[in-house]
Amino acid sequence: MPARRLHTIVVLTSMLIAGARFGAPTEGADFTVPPAPPLPTSIAPAAVDQSESQIGSLHDEIDRLVSAATPDFDTLAAPVSSDEEFIRRVYLDLSGTIPTSEQARTFLKDSSPAKREALIDRLLSSPQHARRMQYVFDEMLMERRVGTDVPNAEWETWLRDSFRDNKPWDQLVTEILSADGADEKLRPAAKFYLDRKFDIDLVTRDIGRVFLGVDLECAQCHDHPNIDDYLQRHYYGISAFLKRSYVFTDSKSKKKMLGEKAEGDVKFTSVFTAEEGQTDPRVMNLPGIPDPEAAKELYIAKPAGKVRGIPTYSRRMQFAKAMITADNVDFRTNIVNRLWALMMGRGLVEPLDIRHSENAPSHPEVLKLLADEFLAHKYDVRWLIHELALTTTYQRSSAAPSDSDQATKAVDAFACGLLKPLSPEQFAWSSVVATGFTTVTMRAQEAALQKAEPETAAAKQTDPLWREESLHKGLKSEVDLVVTRFAGQGGQKTSFEATADQALFQINGPNVEKWLKPQDGVLTDRLQKLDSPAEVAEELYIAVLSRLPTVDETANVTEYLDSVSDRPTAIREMTWALLSCAEFRFNH
Amino acid sequence: MRREIGCNRIDHEVSRRSFVAGSAAGAAAVGGLLTPAQAEAVKSGQKRILQVFLQGGVSQFESWDPKPGTKYGGPFRSIPTSVPGTHISELLPHTAQRMHLLSIVRSVDLKTNDHRIGRLRLEKGRTTGEFPYVGAVASKYLAPPNPPLPGYLHITTRGLEDNTNAFLGAQHAQLKLLGVNAPENLARPAGINEEAAQRRNEFRRLANERFAGRGGQPAFTEAFDSSFEMARRLMKRKSLFEQEPSAKDVERYGSHPFGVRCILARELLNNGATCVKVTHHGYDTHAENFNFHLEQLDEFDKTFCMLLDDLHDSGMLESTLVLVYSEFGRTPKLNQRYGRDHWGASFSVALGGCGIVPGAVVGSTNADGTEVAKREVRGGHLFHTYFRALGLDTSANHDITGRPVPIGDPAAAPIEELLA
Structure with a gap:
């Protein structure tokens, strides 16, 4: 078979500046349950545009549609989760870590019928939630890419602040797509572009995948050979917004930013058909956006060696508007699918970035409903998560039918809770919360505060935001280490991968050893002070697995304590075992 | 499209010993002297890959495609090899004696002079995009269900962080062994003896068993279990990484780092590894090209041949694909510092073993070596060739859900004349 050439011929009618394109909380163990604060306004009905x-x-409507989508849904459906299942799940999903043993006990004892919704509300307005969303969206947007043009700390703070303020999704994306790196206030948002070195092909592909849920990579060179919906003009429509822009290094600050030229169109040729095409900037099948009549002055600042080009008419500045317009159904469909996957464990469309007519959603009505309502609620992310958490679909037990075919059906139908592998961050935080290592860190942070500001310390250290940020600061190196070991490159995934070196980290690594070492207040220390094996079993299971042990499990713990002469050794070994078991590794 | 030499199976007719008689390699094990592990490896029918990566870009002029006496040919002569009519550089005297076990592709054009892009194009067999490396594909499709070692091991000095498994599972990602050091955390912590380790693991296993009965996604819990199982197997093989190589091996392979790494590579292949990549660093000769190649290839030549001999003598070569490659070659023209720079437009790759016609030369460069004259070959062609030689249908799609992704680039095809 003769080799076909796969080289795209892209003709820039006016070349870009040569070479410019490439450069090459947790609440923690000491968390005291505060009274439920008032709902953030974004959750309150007042913010809702009821007319739409x-x-x-x-x-309720989600539950109705999910149930109606599968004929024998009721026979497949798992019951609603127990309080034990629910509290672990909702803490992990909303605040990024398992609850402490104290938090779990408090919730389990609470007899109020509205306690689940109250907990959801409380978690959503906690600083831990903003941190959790920072992690999730960092992974979604940057896909664990290593980049240095915008420091991680600035980007993370910007993300966290955005989610603490519940910035609407359309606004957040507008800031990302419009950021040029020159405006200091929005410089963190320029990370999306700058830390991809503004490589047009990479940025075009990732914008398709991350913001639209379509992977146009193959459409770079020709209409997609297997996917009829993906056309070459889709690819070049997106890149046309960006093609005139280039990386500019400011001579004073040495910072990289984006400049833009006033001219340059994209033409493309299919390597299969040799057909030529040309396109205005456009998002998928929406109308193109032709340039207006050229102004007399093409530039506000004409590009030169030390001058960042700013055209009178900027194509890049049209991009965000074209992306977030209500006509762009792909934009909202993508994000609601991703948020659904985050909460439910699997996208309505899977993989999350390959949506097209032959890879249709499993539950099209649900997907459409979510997208419509998300628009009606003005892209309110926290509201959507709140609604998803309230569904029975979310709150079902993960106990699937014992027959494996039926179990697969139940999973496909969202008739039971799905297993969600803990993200590297969830895994790290849950490990330090379960072992009580957070108490050691928190104590050190409080002591340091006492020393630094003896007068104000007492008041300050009760502030939940201070507590979250201090704990995070104190444990950052531990968390980063786990993340390095457990995170592969790439974005939000619902598949699960486990490697030998991760298991070796768990089996022999010094960090786990350190967390298990008995010291004042940590789990192994607390367990040693308990008298009866039953008490040991109860505290162990509730601290690590957020549930009470079964009768059999209590018996196993008792046996273990009997069979090992050294009690602290037995306690450490059992704690390791639960920390290393599948029930801990997954959100279920 | 013309093969320059017939692909008769010279190695079946001519004993290797007639070429290497009297050399140190004569001490290698033969026939009934196989170790039990080797015997098992041969019997299992498993196919595997040995990649020898000459990092930085070995010069084709000073190795597989010498052009003595021409404009850019440099000072070294070419010498005859065990394959009549095929000459290679005099810097590879041991390899020359074993040329009947290998073949050369002299017409590789990667269309890049960039280290990273060149490497990616050869490893992924694609010009761009996220695709798994050769080793990850091997791990996925060639490794047995419960492999005794992780499928894709890389012995190297530096850790470049690449996404080697792409959309194949993380268990197929490259596991890096820095030098001959064992993977991290392979040793049990001081306070935990074998008995304690077993005891706590039993408690963990019990917890897993209870939990496995619960969910509708057994694949998840099984993947989790298998990572612990793989860790346990690696710990059991700890001695592989710790054992001092025998004096005889050191004498044959050399005591330099590349020698010791090739001994480890052999041990890993003998013990069930599916793809082992050994990197020999230091070929980016922008200055003093000739001196550096003299030193580098002196180290490479004998060591590589000892490894090749051991694979051949144990019978494993028939089921092991051997690749010797760089991310690109070097410029014909010398620079002012007597260096050769990056050159991806016309260079060579050598390969042999499982499924490959031995003793062949595919393609050629022009008289001065400045461009491909015949049979242009790109990364995609090589990738197809490797896996077709190993018996995999590279036109089939990957075994993953949701995405129809062909294993080999549909825009390329195998080099049929190299397939035995």
């Missing part, structure tokens, strides 16, 4: 919303409550 078509339904009573989104969560």
Whole structure:
């Protein structure tokens, strides 16, 4: 078979500046349950544009549609989760870590019928939630890419602040797509572009995948050979917004930023058909955006060696508008699918970035409903998560039918809770919360505060935000180490991968040893002070697995304590075992 | 499209010993002297890959495609090899004696002079995009269900962080062994003896068993279990990484780092590894090209041949694909510092073993070596060739859900004349 050439011929009618394109909380162990604060306004109904919303409550409607989508749903459906299952799941999903043993005990004892919704509300307004979203969206947007043009700390703070303020998704994306790196306030948002070195092909592909849920990579060279919906003009429509922009290094600050030229069109040729095409900037099948009549002055600042080009008419500045317009159904469909996957463990479309007519959603009505309602609620991310958490679909037990075919059906139908592998960050934080290592860190942070500001320390250290940030600061190196070991490159995934070196980290690594070492207040220390084996079993299971042990499990713990002469050794070994078991590794 | 030499199976007719008689390699094990592990490896029918990566870009002029007496040919002569009519550089005297076990592709054009891109194009067999490396593909499709070692091991000095497994699972990612050091955390912590380790692991296993009965996604819990199982197997093989090589091996392979690494590579292949990549650093000769190649290839030549001999003598070569490659070659023209610079436009790759016609030369460069004259070959062609030689249908799609991704680049094809 003769080799076909696969080289794209892209003709820039006016070349870009040569070479410019490439450069090459946790709440912690000491968390005291505060009284539920008032709901953030974004959750309160007042923020809702009722005129556009078509339904009573989104969560009920989701449950109705999920159930109606599968004929024998009721026979497959798992019961609603126990409080034990629910509290672990909702803490992990909303605040990024398992609850402490104290938090779990408090919730389990609470007899109020509305306690689940109250907990959801409280977690959503906690600083831990903003941190959790920072992690999730960092992974989604930057896909664990290593880049240095915008420091991670600035980017993370910007993300965290955005989610603490519940910045609407369309606004957040507008800031990302419009950031040029020159405006200091929005410089962190320029990370998306700058830490991809503004490589047009990479940025075009990632914008398709991350913001639209379509992977146009193959459409770079020709209409997609296997996927009829992906056309070459889709690819070049997106890159046309960006093609005139280039990386500019400011001579004073040495910072990289984006400049833009006033001219340059993209033409493309299919390597299969040799057909030529040309396109205005456009998002997928939406109308193109032709340049306006050229102004007399093409530039506000004409590009030169030390001058960052700023055209009178900027194509890049049209991009965000074209992306977030209500006509762009792909934009909202992508994000609601990703948030659904985050909460439910699997996208309605899988993989999350390959949506097209032959890879249709499993539950099209649900996907459409979510997208419509998300728009009606003005891209309110926290509201959507709140509604998803309230669904029975979310709150079902993960106990699937014992027959494996039925179990697969139940999983496909969202008729039971799905297993969600803990993200590297969730795994790290849950490990230090379970072992109580957080108490050691928190104590050190408080002592340091006492020393630094003896007068204000007492008041300051009760502030939940201070506590979250201090704990995070104190444990950053531990968390980073786990993340390095457990995170592969690439973005949000719902598949699960486990490697030998991760297991070796768990089996022999010095960090786990350190967390298990008995010292004042940590789990192994607390367990040693308990008298009866039953008490040991209870505290062990509730601290690590957020549930009470079964009768059999209590018996196993008793046996273990009997069979090992050294009690602290037995305690450390059992704690290691639970920390290393599948029930801990997954959110279920 | 013309093969320059017939692909008769010279190695079946001519004993290797007639070429190397009297050399140190004569001490290698033969026939009934196989170690039990080797015997098992041969019997299992498993196919595997040995990649020898000459990092930085070995010069084709000073190795597989010498052009003595021409404009850019440099000072070294070419010498005859065990394959009549095929000459290679005099810097590879041991390899020359074993040329009947190998073949050369002299017409590789990667269309890049960039270290990273060149490497990616050869490893992924694609010009761009996220695709798994050769080793990850091997791990996925050639390794047995419960492999005794992780499928894709790389013995190297430096750790470049690449996404080697792409959309194949993380268990197929490259596991890096820095030098001949064992993977991290292979030793049990001081306070935990074998008995304690077993005891706590039993408690963990019990917890897993209870939990496995619960969910509808057994694949998840199984993957998790298997990572611990793989860790346990690696710990058991700890001695592989710790054992001092025998004096005889050191004498044959050399005591330099590359020698010791090739001994480890052999041990890993003998013990069930699926793809082992050994990197020999230091070929980026922008200055003093000739001196550096003299030193580098002196180290490479004998060591590589000892490894090749051991594979051949144990019978494993028939099921082991051997690749010797760089991310690109070096410029014909010398620079002012007597160096050769990056050159991806016309260079060579050598390969042999499982499924490959031995003793062949595919393609050629022009008289001065400045461009491919015949049979242009790119990364995609080589990738197809490797896996077709190993018996994999490279036109089939990857075994993953949701994405129809062909294993080999549909825009390329195998080099049929190299397939035995």
